[in-house]
Amino acid sequence: MEGYIRLYRKLLENPIVCKDTEHIAVWIYLLLNSTHKQYDVIFDGKRRILKPGQLITGRKSISSSLKISESKVQRILKTFENEQQIEQQTTTKNRLISILSWSEYQYIEQQDEQQVNNNRTTSEQQVNTNKNVKNIKNVINKKDNVEVDDFFESIWNLYPNKKGKNKVSTKSKKELSKLGFDTIKEVIERYKIAKPDWQHYQNGSTFFNGGYIDYLEQNYKEPESEYIPTSYYYKEC
Numbered sequence: 001m002e003g004y005i006r007l008y009r010k011l012l013e014n015p016i017v018c019k020d021t022e023h024i025a026v027w028i029y030l031l032l033n034s035t036h037k038q039y040d041v042i043f044d045g046k047r048r049i050l051k052p053g054q055l056i057t058g059r060k061s062i063s064s065s066l067k068i069s070e071s072k073v074q075r076i077l078k079t080f081e082n083e084q085q086i087e088q089q090t091t092t093k094n095r096l097i098s099i100l101s102w103s104e105y106q107y108i109e110q111q112d113e114q115q116v117n118n119n120r121t122t123s124e125q126q127v128n129t130n131k132n133v134k135n136i137k138n139v140i141n142k143k144d145n146v147e148v149d150d151f152f153e154s155i156w157n158l159y160p161n162k163k164g165k166n167k168v169s170t171k172s173k174k175e176l177s178k179l180g181f182d183t184i185k186e187v188i189e190r191y192k193i194a195k196p197d198w199q200h201y202q203n204g205s206t207f208f209n210g211g212y213i214d215y216l217e218q219n220y221k222e223p224e225s226e227y228i229p230t231s232y233y234y235k236e237c
Contacts, residue, residue: 022076025066025068026080030099033055035050035053038051038052043094053103054097054099055096059074059095085100148177151177152168158185161202163203167205168209172210184212190220194215
């Protein structure tokens with residue numbers, strides 16, 4: 001038999017149980033061997049349900065386990081019964097004993113067990129929730145990365161200097177995708193106008209990692225044209 005029982009210090013205040021060491025030994029034997037869950041048994045040739053705080057035993061079994069004479073065991077059990085510590089149903093082979101105060105122990109044990117189960121369930125639910133959230137995030141991130149890569153591929157094809165493609169960071173690709181295809185296309189066109197000599201174009205990695213920022217509409221300034229007044233050519237006579 002596995003598990004444990006609660007043994008209260010208040011037990012020492014019970015004069016019936018603490019009459020002598022043999023009374024205490026028999027009482028603890030009953031506590032340790034009582035069931036804490038219902039299950040079916042055969043007693044006196046009949047099928048019945050053994051309830052928490054009950055056990056089927058006999059004075060010979062108790063005597064053998066505790067090294068106490070059978071007659072003394074019999075007297076102790078009878079004392080417990082008379083003092084309403086237990087109830088007994090006896091047969092020629094064994095006896096069914098019910099501990100009347102078991103509910104005091106069992107109630108707290110059930111509370112603890114329920115709390116443990118509740119904590120375990122909550123922890124398991126949290127773990128499952130975290131796993132589900134993580135899986136969902138992984139799916140979303142994977143989908144987003146595919147879309148970002150596809151977008152970058154489309155704008156890379158627009159840029160004339162095809163150097164350093166693998167050096168463009170994921171962060172830069174995401175920032176570019178937020179701006180949209182049309183905006184990046186306009187940025188590249190502005191850059192081409194500002195740099196008519198294609199040989200001086202920045203490497204693609206340099207441009208897309210941040211070089212494009214100067215050519216966004218809000219940052220770009222048209223170069224000032226060299227305007228020469230007409231009066232310069234016509235002097236007064």
